[in-house]
Amino acid sequence: MDYNILDIISILSLFIGLFFGVFLFSKHNKNKLSNKIFGAFLILCATDNIFLSKLLHTNFEGLSRFIAFGVFLQLPVFYLYVLSVCYSDFKLKPKHLLHAIPFVIVNILMASTIFGINPDSKVLLLSGLTNDFKNAFIHVFVHIQVVSYLVAVFVVLRRAKKIYLENYANASIAFYTWLFQLTIVISILHSFAILKNIYKFSDYDTFYYWTRILLVLTELIIFCWYVLKALNTPELFKSVDSKLKLASNLVLNDAVTKENKAVNTDVEALQHYMTTKEPFLDSSLTMQDLANQINSNPRDTSVLINHTIGKHFFDFVNEYRIEKAMRILENPAKNKQTVLEILYEVGFNSKSSFNTAFKKHTGSTPTAYRKSNQNQVA
Structure with a gap:
């Protein structure tokens, strides 16, 4: 042939x-x-x-x-x-x-x-x-x-x-x-x-x-x-559970709507828990984990964050991580702490994802943010 x-x-x-x-x-x-x-x-x-x-x-x-x-x-x-x-x-x-x-x-x-x-x-x-x-x-x-x-x-x-x-x-x-x-x-x-x-x-x-x-x-x-x-x-290849429902579907299927006052109270309680207990420091935190910690169920917690607050759980948690990272970067006493050490400390697990989230939230890179604060202090 x-x-x-x-x-x-x-x-x-x-x-x-x-x-x-x-x-x-x-x-x-x-x-x-x-x-x-x-x-x-x-x-x-x-x-x-x-x-x-x-x-x-x-x-x-x-x-x-x-x-x-x-x-x-x-x-x-x-x-x-x-x-x-x-x-x-x-x-x-x-x-x-x-x-x-x-x-x-x-x-x-x-x-x-x-x-x-x-x-x-x-x-x-x-x-x-x-x-x-x-x-x-x-x-x-x-x-x-x-x-x-x-x-x-x-x-x-x-x-x-x-x-x-x-x-x-x-x-x-x-x-x-x-x-x-x-x-x-x-x-x-x-x-x-x-x-x-x-x-x-x-x-x-x-x-x-x-x-x-x-x-x-x-x-x-x-x-x-x-x-x-x-x-x-x-x-x-990090897979998800197919039984999980989108927040939009949960809201549409929910026959009971809470009063606005009760919803605001739930939001304030959740925000208080996030700032005082800092569950976001766990890099593997999931909606199920957070719901268990606040004595709620994943369904209500998902609706509260993804629908009521209007943010993906992914973005909601990362904002708290970035805020904590910003406080560390602003602290002159922690100048010797590297960016890599900071990102792991606040719950991130890769430098690229940390840089992307940080720039999305602040408009600058972690290194540039630290330098700008040092110049202001000087």
Whole structure:
């Protein structure tokens, strides 16, 4: 068999995708389920491979069709992966098999089409090189499915970010940022795929060929980028509890509205507790923890902070941390205390998140704030 540049890149992509996929399946850690789901996603992407298709089309018709239509499982599996990363209580359930319905439908449709036709026609049909209606329908159908699932993923990410901000005070939403970036990259990858298929049904063979090369090369880069990132920085994936409700939903479902006077009293009591007991010094403080400390329940505390006060729990807690950091930076007796020591003392767990929150609250960096106060004193 003669190898061209497309075959070489495809072989590399196939090998690396399968290698990382199998590796994630065998890796045992606290993200075991997420690893397995993403391993399945990588294997599906790797086997949706031009070189592999060439090898299988002629001699393994059934396996070739099964693998070719694995593209209908890629985005559903990715969607389940995002759920497993975002929500700590996620479990695979029988209802998730419903995501495989398009895959089953297309296999049945193609099986009925190729039954009884000659071998050469089968190869052309399975290779996607015919312009018949069913082949065009399958291409359109898969792109509609891809767009639908990408929209669903963005919706999940948006909700998970809101829940995180309303219930957790860890100064990081890296899990959201990372998954958002990955989804953007996958969206771009599938945009290339749409472009490739437009050229596929046209007379621009050269454009079609080079678009295929670009697509496979991009896929290869994504395999390496994602897996190395995930393995090197597992702390990115901090999930939330899917049972937690957004404050806006709690308010809408709450049949009883407190009197304004009572609400103001609750707010004052909470603010007093924050300033005197300083629970925000705990870097892992959650809405549940704070509710327990003030002898309340997470539902009422969430509504009080996220709705009544009008701030995310994330921002509410960080403001107290920043205020305490400002007092330390203003104190001449603590000039020898480094910014790194201060950020850990007030409850932050990374310098970048502390600097971002500090600048958002004061308009300057911690170092600049300290210098400006020293100059005023002088």
